[in-house]
Each structure stands twice: as C-alpha cells, then as structure tokens.
Amino acid sequence: MFPLIKNLFQKKCNDDEKNKNGSNHDYMKKILKNSIEIVDISPLINNEAETLNNETTEVEKETIKISKEMNSVDRIVKDVSLSARENVKRIGIVFDSIMPIKESLKESEKKMNSVRKTVESLVNTTKNMYESIQIISSLSMTIKDIADKTNLLALNAAIEAARAGEFGRGFSVVSSEVGKLANTTMEATKDVSSKIKNIISLIGKVKEETALIEKELTDMQNQVSVNIEKIQNIDSPLEELLTNAENLEGISSKLEDTVEIVENSLIVLSEFVKKIVYSSSKLENFSKKLHHLSEEQILTAGKSRIDFHEYAKNIVEKIALSPEIKTMNRYTIENYLKNLIIDHEIFELLYVTDDRGIQIIDNISKENFQANYGSTGYGKDWKERIWFKEVRDTLSTYISDIYVSVATNSYCFTVSTPIFDQKNNFIGVLGADIDLRKII
Secondary structure (H helix, E strand, O other): OOHHHHHHHHHHHHHHHHHHHHHHHHHHHHHHHHHHHHHHHHHHHHHHHHHHHHHHHHHHHHHHHHHHHHHHHHHHHHHHHHHHHHHHHHHHHHHHHHHHHHHHHHHHHHHHHHHHHHHHHHHHHHHHHHHHHHHHHHHHHHHHHHHHHHHHHHHHHHHHHHHHHHHHHHHHHHHHHHHHHHHHHHHHHHHHHHHHHHHHHHHHHHHHHHHHHHHHHHHHHHHHHHHHHHHHHHHHHHHHHHHHHHHHHHHHHHHHHHHHHHHHHHHHHHHHHHHHHHHHHHHHHHHHHHHHHHHHHHHHOOOOOOOHHHHHHHHHHHOOHHHHOOOOOHHHHHHHHHHHHHEEEEEEEEEEEEEOEEEEOOOOOOOOOOOOOOOOOOOOOOOOHHHHHHHHOOOEEEOOOOOOOOOOOOOEEEEEEEEEEEOOOEEEEEEEEEEEHOOO
C-alpha cells in the first residue's frame, strides 16, 4: 500500500474509532442517566405502592366495618318494616273499632233526642193536667160555697116550715132533703178537694222527677255530643296516622331493597379492594425489583470508563498541581479545598493523605457529612485502601467503579491522584469522591 493511501486509511480508521467511542460514551451516559432516574423513581413508586396498600387496607377495614353496620341496619330496617306492618294492622283495627262506637253514639244521641222530646211532651201534659186540676179545684171550691149556701137555705127553710106548722110540714121534708143533699155535696167536695191535693202533690213530684230526668238527659246528650266531637277529632289524626303508617311501611320496604343493594355493592367493593391490595403488593415487589436491577445496571455500567471519568480526572489532577496542595500544610489545604468545593458541585468529599496513607486534613464536604467512621477523617490510616495503593504503586491517577455512598446513599466513584513536590517526589495522595448524578 502506498504511504499516502496508508496514512489516509489509518486516519479514517482513527476517526471511525473516535466516533465509535464517542457514540458509545453517549450511549453509556444515557444508560446511566436513565438508570439513575429509574432508581430515583423506584422508591417513589414503592412509596406510592405502600401508601396505596395502606390506604386500601384501611378502606378494606372500613368496608368491613360498614358491612357490619349495614347488617345491623338491615336487622333494624326489617324490625321497623315488621313494626310498620303491625302498626298498620293495629291502627286499622282501632279505626274499625271506633266506627261502630261512633255510629252507636250517633244512634244514642238520636234516641236521647227522642226521649227528650217525649219528656218535654210529658212535662207539657203534666202542666196541662195541673192547670186542669187547678180549674177543678176552683170548681170544687165553688161547689162547696154553693153547698154551704144551700145548706144554710135548707136550715132557714126548716125553721120557717116549723113556724108554719101543719102547712109547712111538706116544705120541711123538702128542706130536709135539700140539707142532706147540701151536706152530701159538701162531703163529696171535701173528698174531691183532698184527692185534688194529692194529685197536685203527685203532679209536683212528677214535675220534679221529670225536671231531673230532663237535666240528666241534657247532661247525657251534652256528654254524647262531646264524645262524638272527640271521636270526630280522633278521626282525622287517626286517618293521617294510618296514611303515615302505610307510607312508613312503603319506605321500610324500599329501605330494605336499598340496604340489600348497598350490601351487594360492599361485597363487590370488598373484592375490588382485595384485588387492589394484591396489585399494590405486586407493584411494590416490581418496584423493588426494578430498583435492584437499575442499581445493578448502574454498578455494571460504572465499570466502563467514559468521558465524564476523564472530565473528573482532569479536574482532580489540576487541583493536585496547585501550590496550596503541595504545601502539605493542614490548614492551608483545608481553606483551599473549602473554597474549591463550593464552585464544583460534582464533589461529595475531598481528602488528602501523606505518602504513608495517613489523612492529614479533615474531610471537606458541602454539607454535614457523616461517614460510618465519623464526621472527620483526620489521622485515619488508608494505606490498605485500593485508591491509595494504586496511586502509590503506579504514581498515576486511579478511578474506581461506581458504588453507593454509605454516608449519602448517592451513586459515586472515587478519583485519586498523586501529589508531587517541586522536585517531583511523591509526597501524598489527593482523593475525591464524585457524585455521579451531579457529573452526569
């Protein structure tokens, strides 16, 4: 192959390889980014699944409670319905019983009115009889006066007949008979008068008894009228009560049907809730599995070295070249790194060791950092850690695989690089824990 063609071909191969690597880097970054997002979403899904599970469990409990309450309601409704039917029957019986009483009272009122009229007629007849007897009494007195006068005339005639002697004997017999008739009339008049007094006395008693009967009848009639009015007043409420009882019976029947529908709905709801609980449990398991797979994918992909590794490496190596780091003075390095970590979000933690692996500064972090060994790493011996050993042995930068930070639970990787003095002697290691989310 000609040298020019060979160079062109080699250049094209290099360009293709570069483009291929660039594309691979882009793919890997997308995979990692998406995986991190999935990992971030997975706990949210898990939390929602737990919340849904808890809520549906509570709904199921409440459904069971409601179901029990509805059973009680069902029993009560059936009792009410039965009572309503019984009340309708009882009210009907009362209603039927009152009607004959009402009719009987009306009939009694009619009879009492008739009796009252008869008594009034008797009173009037008694009055007329009393008046007639008064007239008879008056006539009796007149007859008595006539008899008295006749007796006196007979006496006078007898005297005059005695004077006349033989001539007056016949007249004397007549006058004697007239006197006897007058005496008889007087006796009869006395007897009639006595009887009239008795009759008047009896009529008086009849009048008194009749008045008492009339008063009793009036009171009874008034009482019957009051009772009729009371029964008539009962009629309307009783009819309303009967109507309301019938309505209550209808409502109770409808309520029974409604309770039955609600109970059936609760059964369906209970089954639905059970399915949701089961689905939420499965969703929770799927979420955990998804989180685990995504995390595994991140850690697996993190074994590849892509451009953000190089980006972090360049920054850390540049920091290691700064004069402040080369001083190996604790306070100088700490002040420098505290200012630097503010400007670079990608750092979770910065630390420096000497050439033996002993940390010579505090841990430098943005927030309250708490590792499993404490908040500060000053004086810790890291000589057995791979990030120190690799740098010490190769005197070159080391990049770890991706891991989950114990302190922050974030996905990180460590970049460590050698520190050289002015004479290019190895004097320590600068370590940086990089937050994968920030750098992506």
